[in-house]
Amino acid sequence: MEEDIKPDRKINIKGLVCPYTFVKAKLAVEDMEIGQVIEILLDYEEASRSIPKSMEDHGQKVLKVEKINDTDWVLVIRKEKE
Amino acid sequence: MDFTEDQLQRYSRHIILPEVGGKGQRKLLGAKVFIVGAGGLGCPVGYYLTAAGVGTLGIIDNDSVELSNLQRQIAHSTKTIGMYKIDSAKATFEALNPDVRVIGIKERISKDNILDLIRDYDIVVDGSDNFPTRYLVNDACVMAKKPLVSGAILKFEGHVTTIVPGEGHCYRCLFEEMPPPGLVPSCQEAGVIGAIPGVVGSLQAIEVIKLILGKGDPLKNTLLIYDALKTTFRRIKVLKNPNCPVCGDNPTIRELLDYDAGYCAVQ
Ligand SMILES: [Zn+2]
Numbered sequence: 001m002e003e004d005i006k007p008d009r010k011i012n013i014k015g016l017v018c019p020y021t022f023v024k025a026k027l028a029v030e031d032m033e034i035g036q037v038i039e040i041l042l043d044y045e046e047a048s049r050s051i052p053k054s055m056e057d058h059g060q061k062v063l064k065v066e067k068i069n070d071t072d073w074v075l076v077i078r079k080e081k082e
Numbered sequence: 083m084d085f086t087e088d089q090l091q092r093y094s095r096h097i098i099l100p101e102v103g104g105k106g107q108r109k110l111l112g113a114k115v116f117i118v119g120a121g122g123l124g125c126p127v128g129y130y131l132t133a134a135g136v137g138t139l140g141i142i143d144n145d146s147v148e149l150s151n152l153q154r155q156i157a158h159s160t161k162t163i164g165m166y167k168i169d170s171a172k173a174t175f176e177a178l179n180p181d182v183r184v185i186g187i188k189e190r191i192s193k194d195n196i197l198d199l200i201r202d203y204d205i206v207v208d209g210s211d212n213f214p215t216r217y218l219v220n221d222a223c224v225m226a227k228k229p230l231v232s233g234a235i236l237k238f239e240g241h242v243t244t245i246v247p248g249e250g251h252c253y254r255c256l257f258e259e260m261p262p263p264g265l266v267p268s269c270q271e272a273g274v275i276g277a278i279p280g281v282v283g284s285l286q287a288i289e290v291i292k293l294i295l296g297k298g299d300p301l302k303n304t305l306l307i308y309d310a311l312k313t314t315f316r317r318i319k320v321l322k323n324p325n326c327p328v329c330g331d332n333p334t335i336r337e338l339l340d341y342d343a344g345y346c347a348v349q
Contacts, residue, residue: 019094019095019098020090020091020094022098023090023094023097023098024090026097026098026103026104027085027090027097027103027104030103030104030105031104054098057100058100
């Protein structure tokens with residue numbers, strides 16, 4: 001049901017590892033307005049679990065976590081909080 | 083301001099904290115902090131504020147590095163004995179973090195220069211080792227309405243308090259007058275374990291960072307006392323004194339005084 005949400009912003013953090021995966025994701029979310037949606041493309045498996053968890057801890061809404069091929073994940077997150 | 087890749091790496095452990103983030107790190111990089119003294123307290127305060135990326139650090143000290151300083155003054159080294167402490171500290175801090183602008187002032191702080199010196203800074207840190215300077219810095223910060231993070235050490239004990247003029251107590255609300263010179267052990271008479279200023283200076287650095295970020299509860303209206311032998315921290319409630327001679331309702335100290343009279347601990 002969240003499938004057709006159009007992201008306001010997309011970032012590609014393939015090749016990055018912890019903690020820079022989260023650093024980049026967090027800085028991108030900081031620059032967005034509340035209610036906007038970001039799509040994050042990554043290939044570091046641990047971050048496919050840790051970024052959603054940290055985003056929720058920081059008060060953001062995780063709309064989607066999807067493995068799209070052998071190496072890559074897509075996360076969709078809506079900014080709920082400054 | 084966009085972070086460089088180096089800055090993302092250098093400050094990553096800050097940025098991932100909810101209380102800091104990119105916004106907080108930008109505040110740190112834009113902040114200006116004035117440190118009184120490049121000795122036991124000034125060294126760790128300056129070290130951690132430099133590492134944290136506090137953009138501008140002013141440091142005043144007119145002493146040179148001596149061998150006996152190295153037991154606790156961690157910005158200096160055996161190789162910098164004989165150098166002015168501000169030059170030794172500046173070299174150490176600039177080597178640690180090139181983002182930080184270190185302004186060394188080789189002067190004695192006094193009633194004649196302090197207000198000009200602190201004018202352009204956001205926060206003042208007192209790392210001095212004597213009462214005349216501590217009272218001078220307190221009175222000047224109250225008059226200039228500059229937040230002041232004050233620290234003191236002796237033997238196995240350390241004190242920290244954060245003075246935000248207009249919002250909480252000041253040093254004279256706590257101890258109205260300087261103790262008479264004969265009762266005060268100078269640093270020549272009193273030893274200290276080298277790691278004590280490390281603890282107290284680190285606490286001061288954290289207070290400064292909290293003030294810059296606007297997060298947490300600074301030690302307003304509170305004196306924190308660290309007893310290293312007992313390994314205890316005690317918080318003493320300090321009320322703002324309405325009759326305080328400098329920050330009270332009808333202050334009697336309206337201009338800076340000659341604080342050194344009778345004190346030989348200060349050259
Ligand atoms: Zn007062």
